[in-house]
Amino acid sequence: MTNSTPKPQPVSQPESDRYWDGLKNEEIWLQRSKATGKFQFYPRNFSISDPETGEEGIEWVRASGKAEIFTFAIVHAAPHMGFVGEVPYITALVQLEEDVIVPTNIVGVDPEPENLQIGMALKPVFEHNPDGHTLLKFEPA
Amino acid sequence: MPNIQRLQNLSGQAHIVGVGESNKLGKVPDKSPLAHHSEAAINALDDAGLELSDVDALFTAGWSTLDVGEYLGIQPRYTDSTSVGGSSFVIHVAHALAAIAAGYCEVALITHGQSGRSDRAPIPRNPGAPMSQYEAPYGIIGPPVSYAMAARRYMHQYGEDRTRQAMAEIAVSTRKWANLNPMAYFYDKPTTFDDYHNSKWVAWPFHLLDCCLVTDAGGAIVITTPERAKDAKNGSVKILGAGEGHDHSGISQMPDLTRAFGRNTGPQALEMAGVNHSDLDLAMVYDSFTYTVLVSLENLGFCGPGEGPDFVASQRTAPGGDFPLNTNGGGLSYTHPGMYGIFTVIEAARQLRGQAGERQLDKCDLAVAHGTGGLLSSTGTVVLGTD
Numbered sequence: 001m002t003n004s005t006p007k008p009q010p011v012s013q014p015e016s017d018r019y020w021d022g023l024k025n026e027e028i029w030l031q032r033s034k035a036t037g038k039f040q041f042y043p044r045n046f047s048i049s050d051p052e053t054g055e056e057g058i059e060w061v062r063a064s065g066k067a068e069i070f071t072f073a074i075v076h077a078a079p080h081m082g083f084v085g086e087v088p089y090i091t092a093l094v095q096l097e098e099d100v101i102v103p104t105n106i107v108g109v110d111p112e113p114e115n116l117q118i119g120m121a122l123k124p125v126f127e128h129n130p131d132g133h134t135l136l137k138f139e140p141a
Numbered sequence: 142m143p144n145i146q147r148l149q150n151l152s153g154q155a156h157i158v159g160v161g162e163s164n165k166l167g168k169v170p171d172k173s174p175l176a177h178h179s180e181a182a183i184n185a186l187d188d189a190g191l192e193l194s195d196v197d198a199l200f201t202a203g204w205s206t207l208d209v210g211e212y213l214g215i216q217p218r219y220t221d222s223t224s225v226g227g228s229s230f231v232i233h234v235a236h237a238l239a240a241i242a243a244g245y246c247e248v249a250l251i252t253h254g255q256s257g258r259s260d261r262a263p264i265p266r267n268p269g270a271p272m273s274q275y276e277a278p279y280g281i282i283g284p285p286v287s288y289a290m291a292a293r294r295y296m297h298q299y300g301e302d303r304t305r306q307a308m309a310e311i312a313v314s315t316r317k318w319a320n321l322n323p324m325a326y327f328y329d330k331p332t333t334f335d336d337y338h339n340s341k342w343v344a345w346p347f348h349l350l351d352c353c354l355v356t357d358a359g360g361a362i363v364i365t366t367p368e369r370a371k372d373a374k375n376g377s378v379k380i381l382g383a384g385e386g387h388d389h390s391g392i393s394q395m396p397d398l399t400r401a402f403g404r405n406t407g408p409q410a411l412e413m414a415g416v417n418h419s420d421l422d423l424a425m426v427y428d429s430f431t432y433t434v435l436v437s438l439e440n441l442g443f444c445g446p447g448e449g450p451d452f453v454a455s456q457r458t459a460p461g462g463d464f465p466l467n468t469n470g471g472g473l474s475y476t477h478p479g480m481y482g483i484f485t486v487i488e489a490a491r492q493l494r495g496q497a498g499e500r501q502l503d504k505c506d507l508a509v510a511h512g513t514g515g516l517l518s519s520t521g522t523v524v525l526g527t528d
Contacts, residue, residue, distance in 0.1 A: 073289035074345035104395035
């Protein structure tokens with residue numbers, strides 16, 4: 001099916017520029033609280049595990065890319081005109097080694113339930129789009 | 142933290158005196174969303190024996206009360222556009238109780254109108270919001286995808302086969318109730334377990350019959366003081382307990398995909414009302430998806446985490462069963478314009494007033510109405526009782 005409606009694109013905000021810019025270089029950069037050592041996703045202008053220190057309390061750390069499936073779904077009815085040509089596709093919440101949950105797609109595997117297990121090990125795939133943004137997807141490791 | 146003692150003093154300090162739907166539900170392409178608001182409002186006021194000119198407080202979600210008030214031609218002295226998804230209207234009931242008891246207003250009107258099926262002007266998304274930024278580019282858009290991922294996690298924790306069976310039980314039992322409600326979209330259409338299992342995938346693990354309808358519809362509720370409720374044309378219902386809140390917006394930020402905020406709002410509403418689960422005659426639980434019901438029953442405390450599949454087994458929630466659930470046919474089989482919550486309260490009020498027609502329960506003195514909004518994000522719970 002031909003499809004002319006574009007997919008929604010990420011509209012980067014000041015606190016997330018570093019995340020989206022990192023993906024363009026095939027690097028995953030996450031925020032970590034200097035005080036608690038806890039990572040957070042998505043980026044904010046303060047650490048939710050240590051709110052008082054504000055922006056000063058945050059450091060950016062490059063993530064390993066190691067991840068596993070936390071949960072997933074296989075989308076058959078496109079929820080947006082931009083995905084009409086994509087179904088069926090796999091959406092997932094994946095848990096990074098740094099203990100944050102990231103929304104994404106699983107690629108490189110047929111979208112059938114038996115091909116996917118919660119806990120399955122994953123590695124990142126960087127999908128560079130012609131308009132300039134890069135999406136972080138995952139495939140079985 | 143809520144002050145339960147003060148909340149208990151608030152219990153019963155306002156009554157629902159009118160409920161109504163718009164004139165036609167389902168596929169209604171010749172009516173705008175605001176027309177659904179106004180039809181339902183006038184029907185609910187007529188049910189109460191009141192008029193638009195009596196209204197001094199306005200509550201709505203999805204739209205601003207500015208737009209709805211202007212369309213209705215009223216000038217409310219109390220206004221509340223709290224909009225946290227389909228649970229909002231249940232939350233409005235609690236807000237109306239507090240506003241009336243505090244003296245801000247005497248006649249509160251809650252309206253809902255949405256043309257989910259036929260809308261010519263759907264509400265645009267905010268592209269800068271985190272959900273738009275981090276989830277939408279991956280096609281994680283709208284309720285089915287998000288709720289499906291939550292349900293898959295539940296299956297992992299508590300067993301895939303028994304979860305699947307529970308979802309089928311809920312789909313089938315809810316349809317049986319719809320078959321008793323002439324206003325229901327699927328009034329004339331029975332369904333079977335085979336129909337459920339054979340229905341197409343929307344977002345695995347959800348079949349089509351796990352998912353609510355998408356309709357055009359409106360609903361409205363009128364609430365007033367206990368004194369004025371004595372003049373109600375068709376009887377009144379006491380607002381006994383309430384709770385509200387939220388713990389995330391996008392599904393990827395949900396603290397526990399198998400536990401929604403009803404874990405707080407359910408116990409609070411019951412404690413405020415001074416009742417136990419076993420006292421309740423009816424549960425109206427927002428069924429955006431079969432899974433929503435399963436997890437909500439656990440959150441409300443009818444059973445423990447992971448026990449929902451046993452709780453709903455063997456059509457115990459169907460007509461004739463010992464746990465009447467969603468007796469209007471629910472969002473799954475009656476109507477669901479997009480933010481269904483108001484209809485849980487409308488049906489509870491009808492059952493409590495003995496006006497539910499063929500589906501009327503033999504005994505209905507206490508009911509709980511529970512709304513879930515967004516992507517399992519917000520909940521609002523109210524406990525209602527006969528006057």
